Amino acid sequence: MEDIEDVVATGAPPGLRLPLTAVGMKPKKKPRARLTRDPLSNPQIPGTQTIYMKTFGCSHNQSDSEYMAGQLSAFGYAVTDEPEEADLWLINTCTVKSPSQSAMTTLISKCQSAKKPLVVAGCVPQGSRDLKELEGVSVIGVQQIDRVVEVVEETLKGHEVRLLSRKTLPALDLPKVRKNRFIEILPINVGCLGACTYCKTKHARGHLGSYTVNSLVERVKMVVSEGVKEIWLSSEDTGAYGRDIGMNLPVLLNSIVAELPPDRSTMLRIGMTNPPFILEHLKEIANVLRHPCVYSFLHVPVQSGSDSVLAAMNREYTVSEFRTVVDTLIELVPGMQIATDIICGFPGETDEDFAQTVSLIKEYQFPQVHISQFYPRPGTPAARMKKVPSVVVKKRSRELTNVFESFSPYKGMEGRVERIWITEIATDGIHLVGHTKGYIQVLIIAPEGMLGTSTDVKITSVGRWSVFGEVIETPSAQVKENTYQGNITLEAFPCPGSCDKEPEPCQCAVQDMGQQISDCGPDESPVAIVINSSTTRIQVGRNFISSVQSVLLKKRRQQGSMRMNDVNANKFPENRETRRMSAKLSTMDWILLGGMIVSFLTTVGLLILLSSRMLSS
Template structure:
């Protein structure tokens, strides 16, 4: 299942390593064989992908199965996002195509919820963002020829609905819907409404359930993670600590905290930093700034200043070893001057964020910003290109080559060769390893770095079952990987061995490789030639190929991906000549040594 948002590649997003984009459908295994084509949201849009997985799960539970060819479908189901104008334009295109093919259609998500009177939605069944638990009845009524519209609801959908995960190792867990903000450009508030938080108990229960199902990463999803619980009398640190206490002590399941705006985490920075230091939590946070100018932020009604954003970034970077922060920028917001844009450029240059999601301003109908005087589109595009060039000039992973890192592997790269893992700082690492390593963690050596990711060589896998059995039998519930309050002093348990099993990063990088993995199974031993001339030349050749492969994967073309496959497994003429020359030299030296030895013996 893919979303229309995936059809629009966002500027500044790391390209090339997503799973293949294919529209899919669902086949109804009943007396009448009906097929439903579905599209689903991008993982970059909070909440929407989780909605798609829940809808797919319910349809599957009622006898529907996903099919690959939408053209043969009897009904299309489109889950929409209203964050970006191109997304809605893509939706309009799909609706026209569906109507031309005379297919029954159901549109779900933010667009119909926030703009229910759109002309394009006439004669179409629609499901609101809080009605996803009724998607089966909407589909079945639509197949009967009825138009159904479900948009209003006062309670949140249950978290334990049937679900089909896009990635079986990743659980996308919505912690709340809606938000407390009132950004002048945002349409999502119109669609998802005021803040509505799930209870801590229900979320912890869901975490326990998905861990038992074999999930290896839990992504908290929200329009604004930092605002969690303010409507029900709790706060984000309370939730995070409750979830962390349930994570396996061997760090076999990792937590990734979702996008958060600056205002609501300012008062909790130290508590959040403590959680981010935890060995079972990725040291990564997505904090949108949107502009480096206070004047623009004020017109956006973002409710914070650039100085406060800096406080968030500086505090987390100081308190969390290896902290990685991603951010967002909107170019060409109404009223943005050259000076405002210069301030944005300066902010990005100063911090050199490893990920910056750059978008051009698009007026969303019904928002205050849509009535403001626009910056000329040519200037907006020019600024977007300039900021993209500045961002892409950074090499955020320089210095990682040669480092030993623990990674968690959860997907296959689009080239079909590499597996994709992430370090504790959520740096993307590409490794060549068997698919059986999906859902595991490993110790890798970083062999080369690229612009969007790094390449690694697997040294050892981590056997979580052995780690668990090796832990003290008398570990109590409160001993489950409690957060490290000091980056140089891990307090996972009282014993050093179980603490080390949480990973080499758990104590601020102070543990040694031998200490941090008492029960790893070696699968890729180090090359015995690693210290001689031949080994050095082979590694240099491999690093050169890695850098070229990353570029070809990022380009996305089939021809270049085929080249990448060949490059990783075949030797060119120069390579063969080099290896042959070294072999001849080696044999010549051996012959000379034997000859000298024989002469010495004969002379005696």
């Protein structure tokens, strides 16, 4: 085993590489998977290899992976989702539940069977250093992610590296490749002040360590300038922020909100917070949650509706105090939505304890409840407690799930108009996903060009987990405060290319009495744009939006069907290749059409020439 703990103790030693280029926040992505190896790729040359990354666990883990991907990309490595094409596997692990750790163990076995170099990061190696599955494997701790390049390079050389000890937090200005370019996951602190008897994460993330307000505000300024549309504050306990540095959460939140664009183009989502610490700042937190740029949503885990179970968990609050948090926020914040967590079958939980939990969930009918069975985590006090029989645990979990699924939390929303912020494509490949101010998920049929925008929608129907909406205003129809007067006749032309979400804007030419107005329609097809001379806005007719939705629905259904067929056949088609083929077909169509027109005109010309000669003779 090789130890590189001292590699940067006195600056860069001989042989330590610097980034290939200046480190940016979002280095250019490499191809998702290499079908043929780059001729410059050489196992002996660092930075020419492909790294497969897999992430388990919470948003904090996801942020760590994005930071690691950013650093690897900055040093020339290609990061891929395809394990078969990679030269090394990097697994970022979660220790909260047994299934996550079991999935990690399975993946490690697959990697070893494939004879691939392996690096394991995250909470599992940090909290369980002597785990058998990690023998002979390079590991990197949760506070050492800024040294991932060193670990990868040494592992590729055949060395085993372990970096697990550190006293300072990783910098926030490291290069980062976001999984979703519109969402920044911002860790505000690591660790917590609690000592829950079932929690293994405390073993990994440790005692509370908070970033300074200034460093977080600077990060917010940076990501807003880069076009991020949602900022998720992430930590093991958001409410505990700052207690180690003489600061508190309301001060941080107000400082961040002051930097958000006043046009509400970037929204803030406050992360999970346990009841004990938020109780001290309920009114201040409610005031922030009312802000137009902050989602009126909070994740507050209760874990049980029984005080005796909460005491056994060492949660440091009572059910009454949890109710105070929920009731106060609902009273003070219009449209407030609260999510919570429940653990079924904690050691010592009686039928009466469980009944109290069911009663609590029925009373509040939370729109989101994360229900999990108790899993004893090695090394925790709860692992030594007398367990509830597994058959009883499963029964209670099913019963509570049935209770939760019987609610209709979004009933009555039909017909309402809501502003939503759109950030991703749904897993069905058909809908775009947006969220209301209360962070209710809204599915819409709309062009992909609307990703990263906000718009008004009319709620058409509601489901158990989300609602469906119809766009009644499209961002592309909102032009930059141009005023048009008089009678205007407009013609709309197709875009010379594809109107998509790429940085280069598509210019759809619209002629206005000799003056060209450049704007991009929400689809590649020609658009009918109507300008009301009495207003200053370009409006897109509802019948046009309906036709766009109809075309997109048909198109995405076909793509979704193709995607499902490919999954069943164990294939992984590249969307870029599909688009490229579509573009080629479109080009060929135009070439053939052009050839036909030329042939027709040539034939007509010859006939005219022949006729004139016959008449002259």
